[in-house]
Amino acid sequence: MKLHLKVWRQNGPHEEGKLVPYQVEANPHMSFLEMMDVLNEQLIKAGEDPVEFDHDCREGICGSCNMVINGVPHGPLKGTATCQLHMRHYKDGDTVVVEPWRAEAFPVIRDLVVDRAAFDRIIAAGGYVSVDTGSAPDANAIPIEKNKAEMAFDYATCIGCGACVAACPNASASLFTASKIAHLSLLPQGNAERKTRVLRMVEQMEKEGFGDCSNHGACEAACPKEIPIDAIAIMRREYVKAALS
Amino acid sequence: MSDTILNAHIPDGPLEGKWQNYLDTCKLVNPNNKRKHTILVVGTGLAGASAAASLAELGYNVKAFCIQDSARRAHSIAAQGGINAAKNYHDDGDSVWRLFYDTVKGGDYRAREANVYRLAQISNNIIDQCVAQGVPFAREYGGLLSNRSFGGAQVSRTFYARGQTGQQLLLGAYQALEKMVDAGKVEMLPRQEMLDLVVVDGKARGIITRNLVTGEYERHVGDAVLLCTGGYGNVFYLSTNAKNSNVTAAWRCYKRGAFFANPCYTQIHPTCIPVSGDYQSKLTLMSESLRNDGRVWVPKSGDDKRPPAQIPEADRDYYLERKYPSFGNLVPRDVASRNAKSVVDEGRGVGETGVAVYLDFADAINRLGKDTIEARYGNLFDMYMRITGENPYEVPMRIYPAVHYTMGGLWVDYNLMSTVPGLFVLGEANFSDHGANRLGASALMQGLSDGYFVISHTLGNYIANNSFPEVNESNEAFAAVENDASSRINKLLAIKGEKTVLEFHRELGKIMWDKVGMSRNKEGLQSAIQEIQKLRSEFWQNLRVPGEPNSYNKNLEFAGRVADFLELGELMAIDALKREESCGGHFREEYQTEEGEALRNDDEFSYVAAWAHSGDDSSPNLHKEPLEFDRVKLTQRSYK
Numbered sequence: 001m002k003l004h005l006k007v008w009r010q011n012g013p014h015e016e017g018k019l020v021p022y023q024v025e026a027n028p029h030m031s032f033l034e035m036m037d038v039l040n041e042q043l044i045k046a047g048e049d050p051v052e053f054d055h056d057c058r059e060g061i062c063g064s065c066n067m068v069i070n071g072v073p074h075g076p077l078k079g080t081a082t083c084q085l086h087m088r089h090y091k092d093g094d095t096v097v098v099e100p101w102r103a104e105a106f107p108v109i110r111d112l113v114v115d116r117a118a119f120d121r122i123i124a125a126g127g128y129v130s131v132d133t134g135s136a137p138d139a140n141a142i143p144i145e146k147n148k149a150e151m152a153f154d155y156a157t158c159i160g161c162g163a164c165v166a167a168c169p170n171a172s173a174s175l176f177t178a179s180k181i182a183h184l185s186l187l188p189q190g191n192a193e194r195k196t197r198v199l200r201m202v203e204q205m206e207k208e209g210f211g212d213c214s215n216h217g218a219c220e221a222a223c224p225k226e227i228p229i230d231a232i233a234i235m236r237r238e239y240v241k242a243a244l245s
Numbered sequence: 246m247s248d249t250i251l252n253a254h255i256p257d258g259p260l261e262g263k264w265q266n267y268l269d270t271c272k273l274v275n276p277n278n279k280r281k282h283t284i285l286v287v288g289t290g291l292a293g294a295s296a297a298a299s300l301a302e303l304g305y306n307v308k309a310f311c312i313q314d315s316a317r318r319a320h321s322i323a324a325q326g327g328i329n330a331a332k333n334y335h336d337d338g339d340s341v342w343r344l345f346y347d348t349v350k351g352g353d354y355r356a357r358e359a360n361v362y363r364l365a366q367i368s369n370n371i372i373d374q375c376v377a378q379g380v381p382f383a384r385e386y387g388g389l390l391s392n393r394s395f396g397g398a399q400v401s402r403t404f405y406a407r408g409q410t411g412q413q414l415l416l417g418a419y420q421a422l423e424k425m426v427d428a429g430k431v432e433m434l435p436r437q438e439m440l441d442l443v444v445v446d447g448k449a450r451g452i453i454t455r456n457l458v459t460g461e462y463e464r465h466v467g468d469a470v471l472l473c474t475g476g477y478g479n480v481f482y483l484s485t486n487a488k489n490s491n492v493t494a495a496w497r498c499y500k501r502g503a504f505f506a507n508p509c510y511t512q513i514h515p516t517c518i519p520v521s522g523d524y525q526s527k528l529t530l531m532s533e534s535l536r537n538d539g540r541v542w543v544p545k546s547g548d549d550k551r552p553p554a555q556i557p558e559a560d561r562d563y564y565l566e567r568k569y570p571s572f573g574n575l576v577p578r579d580v581a582s583r584n585a586k587s588v589v590d591e592g593r594g595v596g597e598t599g600v601a602v603y604l605d606f607a608d609a610i611n612r613l614g615k616d617t618i619e620a621r622y623g624n625l626f627d628m629y630m631r632i633t634g635e636n637p638y639e640v641p642m643r644i645y646p647a648v649h650y651t652m653g654g655l656w657v658d659y660n661l662m663s664t665v666p667g668l669f670v671l672g673e674a675n676f677s678d679h680g681a682n683r684l685g686a687s688a689l690m691q692g693l694s695d696g697y698f699v700i701s702h703t704l705g706n707y708i709a710n711n712s713f714p715e716v717n718e719s720n721e722a723f724a725a726v727e728n729d730a731s732s733r734i735n736k737l738l739a740i741k742g743e744k745t746v747l748e749f750h751r752e753l754g755k756i757m758w759d760k761v762g763m764s765r766n767k768e769g770l771q772s773a774i775q776e777i778q779k780l781r782s783e784f785w786q787n788l789r790v791p792g793e794p795n796s797y798n799k800n801l802e803f804a805g806r807v808a809d810f811l812e813l814g815e816l817m818a819i820d821a822l823k824r825e826e827s828c829g830g831h832f833r834e835e836y837q838t839e840e841g842e843a844l845r846n847d848d849e850f851s852y853v854a855a856w857a858h859s860g861d862d863s864s865p866n867l868h869k870e871p872l873e874f875d876r877v878k879l880t881q882r883s884y885k
Contacts, residue, residue, distance in 0.1 A: 011796075012796070027522060027524060029521045029522055030522070030524050031526070031632075033526065034524050034525065034526050037524070037526055037747070038524060040800075041745055041747060043791075044745050044789060044791050044800065045745070045789075047791075048791070049791050049792050050791060050792075050799070050800055052797055052798075052799055054314060055488055056313060056318055056320070056487040056488055056489050057318075057320065057322065057323045057487040057488075058487070058488060058526065058527050058529075059323055059529055059530075059628070060628065060631075061322055061323050061409065061412055062313075062318040062320075062322050062323065062487060063315075063317070063318060064313060064314065064318050077631075079627075080631060084628070084631045084632070086631065086632065086634070088634055109458055109797055110796065110797040113797060115314070116314055116315065117314070117315070117435070119315065120315050120316070120317075120423060120426075120433070120435075123317075123419070123420060123423045124423040124424070124426045124427040125427065126427075127420055127423065128378070128379075128420035128421060128423060128424045129377065129378050129379045129420075130424060131374070131377040131378055131421075132299075132302045133295075133298070133299040133302060133374060133421075133697045133698070133701070134370070134374070134697075134698070135377075136370075136373040136374045136376065136377035137373065137377070138373055139332070139372045139373045139375075139376040139377075139382075139390055140332075140334060140389050140390055142376065142377075143384075143387065143388030143389055144384055144388050145384075145388055146384045146385065146386050146388065149381050149382075149383075149384045150381075152379075152381050153381040153406065153407065153413075156379075156381050156413060156416065157409065157412075159412075160315065160317055160318075183379065183381070184379050187379050187381070189376070189377055189378070189379045190379050
């Protein structure tokens with residue numbers, strides 16, 4: 001199949017970018033990133049610079065890949081990261097627009113590569129349980145209700161890709177931040193630090209320049225791990241409880 | 246056959262007490278002095294992140310480096326199945342001894358006894374630590390931890406977090422790391438690639454990195470360097486490794502004097518999604534936990550091209566169950582992989598390409614119901630569906646072996662220190678614990694054992710026993726090594742040939758897979774060595790790398806890594822050629838039993854092959870560390 005691509009090209013954070021048209025021959029079994037590989041080989045052979053994009057595991061778990069495809073973070077398939085999107089979902093002659101995540105807190109490094117270091121700083125502001133190596137009690141000393149553990153797990157599956165931010169009209173990082181808060185506050189291990197955790201993480205999120213949440217729900221729809229927006233409700237509850245106590 | 250250079254420094258005393266003996270007698274660093282030492286940790290997967298966090302908690306200053314944009318993306322994240330520990334929570338007969346014994350046997354008696362025993366002992370602490378961090382392991386209704394049997398074990402000792410165990414463990418370690426970033430004890434430097442090691446007065450004292458955003462070279466000084474940079478499976482081009490996984494940091498250390506041990510030991514994982522075309526960029530593993538409920542089969546006749554549902558039981562060959570009645574579909578990885586290859590070589594492979602076997606869940610779904618299967622493997626089934634467009638609840642999965650893990654790596658002693666003093670190697674990057682074949686759910690265990698529980702003690706011992714004269718970035722050794730690194734990069738850009746990095750990598754991968762892959766023979770290995778040499782010389786004459794050195798340039802990064810793979814591939818073939826026996830993942834066609842199983846030669850090859858670099862134009866030198874088994878009796882592995 002022949003595809004008409006329009007790909008965002010930008011040389012550096014302070015340079016102007018633009019959509020550049022390319023044509024590429026794809027095969028339905030290819031992944032979206034393999035199609036981008038084909039384009040890049042074509043560009044290199046033609047003496048041009050390839051399109052830079054982040055990718056690593058190509059199994060939908062590392063959270064590196066981040067393309068806005070025809071306006072949708074990670075493209076049209078629900079619960080699917082860009083690397084797991086296959087070309088069988090496109091047909092000959094389709095036009096496909098590929099852009100980076102767009103958010104003030106995620107500056108473009110080059111082409112489709114953005115800087116997501118803000119996410120690390122949000123985790124560093126309390127997204128952990130403080131337990132020094134070697135100080136833990138026996139693992140079965142802390143029984144945890146199975147359904148509670150499962151619920152915590154649903155929030156723990158966040159891959160930190162940033163699609164929630166890219167999808168949000170306010171570029172809010174609420175779903176990302178809330179997922180970690182929800183994961184740890186549902187577990188007894190996270191209890192001791194739950195107040196400081198939520199206060200600090202929310203503060204850091206705001207400091208990084210992410211917008212507020214206005215319950216739009218676009219984050220949930222774009223999340224490749226389908227993390228429910230309920231996480232944000234949990235975060236708010238935790239925040240209020242912590243702020244008032 | 247003992248080697249005067251290699252000393253594994255195994256502590257005295259009986260096997261069960263060696264580690265405790267070490268802990269009781271190793272030197273300690275005064276808490277107030279720890280902050281005077283800077284430790285460089287390269288790589289932030291399970292081994293690196295856990296080491297960086299633990300050392301920072303103890304008070305050392307840590308600088309941690311990774312090539313990804315965040316420490317959380319390291320390839321450990323992709324591990325699916327689980328992590329072993331000898332907790333014996335189910336009273337099904339497990340013990341530290343059994344986990345040790347299974348690991349030594351599974352490694353086909355090519356691992357170091359003392360290291361493996363320590364690993365089994367530490368396994369229990371790892372689970373405690375991770376649970377305390379909030380890692381959401383699977384639980385029973387009573388609230389206690391759940392276990393499953395996994396990859397060739399006859400006890401249920403595998404702890405798991407759905408099919409995302411690696412992800413959850415890595416996030417636990419990453420969060421511990423970020424906690425220490427927050428505390429100001431770890432400086433985290435993402436998007437930095439280690440390009441070389443700086444040795445001053447015989448000790449590892451620093452590294453040269455390239456900032457992958459700006460292309461600038463950076464000099465980092467420390468009192469020790471911890472290499473936690475993973476395995477080298479991507480030498481095969483197609484593997485289950487993440488695209489950025491590479492051997493460069495380890496290879497640079499090899500060239501600075503660290504010995505490379507058992508490079509030919511690679512693990513081919515039996516349950517991966519088969520290759521579908523030339524454009525394919527990587528392979529996807531389906532956790533072998535699937536073999537707990539899936540049955541592997543091919544048609545009895547190679548002419549049988551009916552769709553699987555129309556092939557009656559009588560015309561199917563459940564070859565693993567037939568050949569290995571007591572282990573069945575749960576035989577170790579190397580055995581399962583070789584058997585898949587042999588039925589495909591017989592012409593009985595399935596699917597469009599004929600290079601696959603079925604993994605069938607129909608029986609399990611009938612017996613347990615679709616819901617149970619979905620709860621156990623839902624995310625894996627979804628992933629399979631996404632990639633292949635087929636529904637494994639209705640038609641059997643097609644699977645085929647793929648390169649997955651490398652047991653070989655830089656040689657280390659019991660302290661995890663390489664032959665370069667002050668250079669420690671942790672996790673998959675070292676060679677030490679898995680022998681010639683790694684058992685399922687043992688990689689996560691080893692990475693975290695090394696990082697959380699071993700290095701803190703052995704590094705302390707090294708620091709306490711050595712003095713560290715002041716060294717800074719302007720030391721001439723740093724300037725010289727930085728110059729080497731930048732010249733290499735400039736050389737790659739200056740070739741301006743016709744072929745791309747991808748084309749060279751793919752060609753190298755094909756040589757490796759065909760001749761240094763699942764089964765090997767003398768003639769094939771000899772020709773592989775020549776072909777690799779030829780390809781390498783073409784690479785340096787005809788490579789085209791686009792772009793500039795001083796900007797974000799992924800193609801340039803990959804070019805440097807493929808250049809190193811082109812050297813490593815040859816060493817792997819040399820090692821495989823020299824090892825005239827079959828053991829674990831190393832199968833030499835000339836050495837097999839009548840039943841076609843790996844045939845070891847313990848008299849001549851019960852050693853670790855540690856290769857020393859001797860210059861770019863001369864052959865590497867082999868040093869042997871004899872493997873002495875005090876407690877385990879060497880037997881022919883049998884899973885019948």
